[in-house]
Amino acid sequence: MIPEAKVFLLAEQAVVSVYAQLRDEHMDTMFPPLFDMEGANKPLPVRDVLRHHVYDDAWIPDMLAGRTMDEVGRDRYDGDLLGDDRMAAINQIAEAAMEAARKTEDREAVVHCGYGDVPTWDYFWQLNIARTLAAHDLALHIGVPSPITEELARGMYEGTAPSADMWRSFGIYRQPVEVGEDASWKDKYLALTGRRP
Structure with a gap:
């Protein structure tokens, strides 16, 4: 399993743990x-956040297998994936995504995203950022502790700090917040993304 996939497992588990606390x-x-990027900079009902997550997760096994959206069928995962038992659906779809991640061994394999082709490592960082920030921000939104562990935060910091300016240029990360040299990995990562620890 490639390093980016190991971080994905932590990020996915973190966000799913927050979903389990939703009432x-x-x-x-x-x-x-x-994010501040155009098209993703408007508030959404939490219900829609979950719908987007399971839709995104549902595509992961196909994407990591090198399939194109046209091969799979662009409407393959349209509709209500949550059903009557949202946590059962979330857990099932998340486990399939994590199982696909565990089998990933080639960082440079091409992933055919809807917006273009990217290497697998790049695809994972997009997934990892979205899941880690959603886990943290949604936990704050509903008043439960952030599930960002030191292990996850260190993986995110070390994996994205070298390219933080690029993520900022896309509107994914915000302007960094200053923290001390002795700050925890969690505080360093949150500050990197523009969030106050």
Whole structure:
């Protein structure tokens, strides 16, 4: 398993752990945008955040297998993937995504995303950032502890700090926040993304 996939497992588990703490009254609350990029900078109901996540997760096994969206069928995962038992659906789809990640051995294998082809390592960093920030921000939104562990935070910091300016140019990371040299990995990573620890 490649290093980026190991970070993905931690990030996926973190965000799913927050989803498990959602109550029905949370589902229609408006969740602030994770990113400042155009098209992703508007608040969404928490229900829609979950729908987007499971849709994204559902594609992961196909993407890591090198399939194109046209080969799979662009509407293959359209519709309600959450069903009547949202956590059962989330857990099932997340486990399939994590199992595909565990089998990933080639960092340079091509992933055919909807916007173009990228190497597997790049695809994973996009997934990892989205899941880690969603886990942290959604936990704050519903008033539960952030699930970002030191292991996950260190992986995210070391993996994305060298390219942080690029992520900022896309509107994914915000302007960094200053933290001390002795800050925890979690605080360093959050500060890197523009979040106050």
